[in-house]
Amino acid sequence: MRVELNEIRKYFGPVKANDGITITFEEGNIYGLLGENGAGKSTLMKILSGFQPFDSGELLLNGSDATFTSPREALAAGIGMLYQEPLDLPPFTILDNYLLGRDNKVIPDRQAAIQELIELTQRYNFDVDIKAHIDSLSVGERQQLELVRLLAGGAEVLILDEPTTGISAEQKDLLFASMRKLAKEENKTLILVSHKLSEVQELCDHAFVLRKGQMVGETDVPCPNEKLVEMMFGQLPERSPRPSVSLEDTMLSIKEMAIRTYRLSVEGLQLDVRSGEVIGLAGLEGSGQGLFLKACAGLLRPAKGSIQLADKDITNHSYHATLAEGVGYLAAGRLEEGLVAGLTLTEHMILGALERKFMIDWESSREETSKRIEHYQVIGTEASTADQLSGGNQQRLLFSLLNTPLRLILMEQPTRGLDVRSADYIWEQLYERRKDGTAIIFISPDLDEILDRSDRIAVFYGGQMLKVVEASETNVDELGHLIGGEL
Ligand SMILES: Nc1ncnc2c1ncn2[C@@H]1O[C@H](COP(=O)(O)OP(=O)(O)O)[C@@H](O)[C@H]1O
Numbered sequence: 001m002r003v004e005l006n007e008i009r010k011y012f013g014p015v016k017a018n019d020g021i022t023i024t025f026e027e028g029n030i031y032g033l034l035g036e037n038g039a040g041k042s043t044l045m046k047i048l049s050g051f052q053p054f055d056s057g058e059l060l061l062n063g064s065d066a067t068f069t070s071p072r073e074a075l076a077a078g079i080g081m082l083y084q085e086p087l088d089l090p091p092f093t094i095l096d097n098y099l100l101g102r103d104n105k106v107i108p109d110r111q112a113a114i115q116e117l118i119e120l121t122q123r124y125n126f127d128v129d130i131k132a133h134i135d136s137l138s139v140g141e142r143q144q145l146e147l148v149r150l151l152a153g154g155a156e157v158l159i160l161d162e163p164t165t166g167i168s169a170e171q172k173d174l175l176f177a178s179m180r181k182l183a184k185e186e187n188k189t190l191i192l193v194s195h196k197l198s199e200v201q202e203l204c205d206h207a208f209v210l211r212k213g214q215m216v217g218e219t220d221v222p223c224p225n226e227k228l229v230e231m232m233f234g235q236l237p238e239r240s241p242r243p244s245v246s247l248e249d250t251m252l253s254i255k256e257m258a259i260r261t262y263r264l265s266v267e268g269l270q271l272d273v274r275s276g277e278v279i280g281l282a283g284l285e286g287s288g289q290g291l292f293l294k295a296c297a298g299l300l301r302p303a304k305g306s307i308q309l310a311d312k313d314i315t316n317h318s319y320h321a322t323l324a325e326g327v328g329y330l331a332a333g334r335l336e337e338g339l340v341a342g343l344t345l346t347e348h349m350i351l352g353a354l355e356r357k358f359m360i361d362w363e364s365s366r367e368e369t370s371k372r373i374e375h376y377q378v379i380g381t382e383a384s385t386a387d388q389l390s391g392g393n394q395q396r397l398l399f400s401l402l403n404t405p406l407r408l409i410l411m412e413q414p415t416r417g418l419d420v421r422s423a424d425y426i427w428e429q430l431y432e433r434r435k436d437g438t439a440i441i442f443i444s445p446d447l448d449e450i451l452d453r454s455d456r457i458a459v460f461y462g463g464q465m466l467k468v469v470e471a472s473e474t475n476v477d478e479l480g481h482l483i484g485g486e487l
């Protein structure tokens with residue numbers, strides 16, 4: 001299958017998301033679609049996969065005109081896309097979710113579907129328990145499931161939009177192996193949408209680079225990094241240096257904490273965080289760091305132990321009571337946990353305001369929203385809804401919703417899906433808050449980010465806080481061994 005996009009144009013008001021893009025994809029290849037945050041990658045791929053219409057241009061499949069009005073129509077023609085934000089339906093079981101996606105059959109044959117699902121997951125080396133509920137799955141597992149659904153639906157061209165951002169290094173290797181297999185053994189066309197040079201270099205045969213809605217170059221990969229960087233940014237971005245803050249009083253003190261869930265128990269947690277300190281939590285997905293963070297946020301009740309915030313014991317506080325003490329929490333799943341798809345930015349601001357007032361003051365809320373949009377450089381207006389924003393802008397929106405001042409900020413993958421510049425910007429804003437004594441604890445699958453941004457690093461392995469190390473005294477190599485459980 002040969003896919004041609006000719007002079008595709010898509011404007012959102014004044015924003016030229018796609019400004020006349022021409023690209024051809026040949027079968028059996030793995031393509032990289034590279035570009036920094038906001039370059040127009042997701043928009044172009046959503047057009048190709050029938051998720052949204054375009055203003056002008058043409059789309060050809062094997063030389064004939066093809067324009068889709070829905071993702072289902074595109075999938076029937078062989079084009080499937082894994083979206084940047086997972087689109088599945090949390091309350092269902094995996095099997096139900098799978099059956100829902102295949103409603104071309106009037107009465108789904110459960111038994112046959114179970115068989116099919118098991119076969120497909122095995123064929124592509126995926127590891128999902130099909131009787132589990134979707135909301136119990138990690139981002140990586142959800143992806144695998146969605147890929148299986150697309151393959152069962154007959155996808156010949158598979159588009160994966162920033163697929164590695166929410167998953168562990170191990171899951172990424174599995175995913176890339178499956179992608180190679182699909183291209184080389186089954187002659188499928190794979191398109192990896194990414195802002196990360198390293199993964200395009202690692203996986204792809206050929207890369208297209210977008211910048212500000214235009215195609216600015218293409219090259220076979222691997223190639224020298226500088227070549228891609230120059231196409232993406234025009235010039236090399238400079239990283240701003242870390243400000244140092246004097247670390248004084250203890251802001252958070254965790255003593256003898258245990259968290260027990262049906263999937264994992266985490267025991268013997270002990271950590272003192274000073275005000276102004278940044279703690280990175282490293283570990284493979286599901287090692288306990290996520291539960292730890294949720295317990296600190298009041299989202300999970302610890303089975304034992306205590307949590308002290310400044311001079312107050314907040315053990316067993318509810319989520320809302322915890323937030324009221326000056327804690328901010330940012331979840332990894334932006335649209336699932338952090339934002340509400342259909343609500344406008346102003347409505348988010350009102351929801352996020354701690355003090356619930358009897359009457360909503362729309363005028364001042366709109367003003368406040370505009371201010372924060374400007375400060376965090378969110379591309380959108382106070383009347384835009386959260387789902388209209390690009391992934392990176394959704395992330396900025398989440399940051400803009402954090403109140404000031406805060407004692408403690410808890411974050412899962414704070415820069416997921418952001419390009420280098422936006423990630424730098426977000427971290428600058430976070431470092432600003434350290435001056436107020438705000439302590440920061442964050443989870444990231446990216447060991448470089450953990451090393452660069454933390455004062456200390458707590459490594460989790462198999463439900464334990466294995467070791468706490470000074471960031472300045474360790475390196476990626478040592479961390480890599482630690483997260484694998486090697487002391
Ligand atoms: N539904 C939408 N409404 C308004 N603007 C949008 C919408 N989708 C994307 N945009 C804007 O179009 C530009 C390109 O976004 P996107 O394609 O998501 O970029 P990328 O995936 O490369 O980060 C961004 O400025 C983004 O804010």
Ligand SMILES: [Mg+2]
Pocket residue numbers: 041042043084161390391
């Ligand atoms: Mg995108």
